[in-house]
Amino acid sequence: MSKVKIGVIGCGSIAKHRHLPEYANNKNVEIVAVCDIVEERAQETADKYNATAYTSYEELLANEDVEAVSVCTPNYLHAPVSIAALKAGKHVLCEKPMATSKEEAEEMIAAAKASNKKLMIAHNQRFVPSHQKARQLVASGELGKIYSFRTAFGHGGPEGWSVDGANSWFFKKEQAFIGAMGDLGVHKTDLLRYILGEEFVEVGAFVETSAKENADVDDTAVCVLKTESGIIGTLAASWSYVSKEDNATIIYAENAIVRLEDDPVNSVIVQYKNGEVVKYELGGIQTNESGGQTSSQVVDQFITSIVNDVEPPVSGEEGMKSLQVVLAALASNETKQITRI
Structure with missing residues (x-):
């Protein structure tokens, strides 16, 4: 071939x-x-x-x-x-x-x-083993009704990662269009849509530039999201987490709490209502730090x-749905109102 x-x-x-x-x-x-x-x-x-x-x-x-x-x-x-x-x-x-x-x-x-x-x-983020496991747990019904979630994606910023360092296009609005919310937040809007198997219908957000002096894009964003069935949660995206990267997602459900990428060893921890705890070591998530980048x-x-x-x-359609949540967050921050998607 x-x-x-x-x-x-x-x-x-x-x-x-x-x-x-x-x-x-x-x-x-x-x-x-x-x-x-x-x-x-x-x-x-x-x-x-x-x-x-x-x-x-x-x-x-x-x-x-x-x-x-x-x-x-x-x-x-x-x-x-x-x-x-x-x-x-x-x-x-x-x-x-x-x-x-x-x-x-x-x-x-x-x-x-x-x-x-x-x-x-x-x-x-859809292909990270812990995230695929979480999608299965949600889809199987084992967790019961999903109530809420919180997810974060933050690190010290692109200057440590981009080839152009502090002069990177990431900080320039006319080239980047959006900062941490587009760089990191869109990963999480896509991930949550994938894990929960639902679309978001409402978004409220604060999108700020608080940490980077050379930026005219956001570096810290916090959003409140609601899905079509009424699952609510928060999403934080930031370039202001100065020491360790945070890439964790926690799902709160009727029968258990599921912690994803929240523990250095066990990439999934399921804490059941009855006191049972199940830990999965499924291999890590890609970070910008780990030299031996896994695929x-x-x-x-x-x-x-x-x-x-x-x-x-x-697909392009999937990418667009994840982008729309981010665009809604920007609109919410501008209007100071909840934005419907």
């Missing part, structure tokens, strides 16, 4: 630490092209993976050999680059948040349909969907 020929657009940290190594480890993939507006960065990456370097994504997309691309650009370019790639007949794996508006997201979905190509959004599975799932011609597990 011939390998899927891949181009990676944007050679920053997410491409360097996740997309490129994961493509390189996938036996069904050949990395043929990479693109970055910083020529030196593009060339260095191309040399490492024996690919062709581009500084213009339009030129990369004109390369007939490229069958699929990862879009790893700053947020404001996710939609335009993805749409151009789909129109050029390439499958697209796009980083999150997929777009900066519902309209852009809809255009991406329409472009994928029109070209009959795959569009997948890189929401990796996020996003790339493998994307390639499988192309090779087997099946719908990707995180």
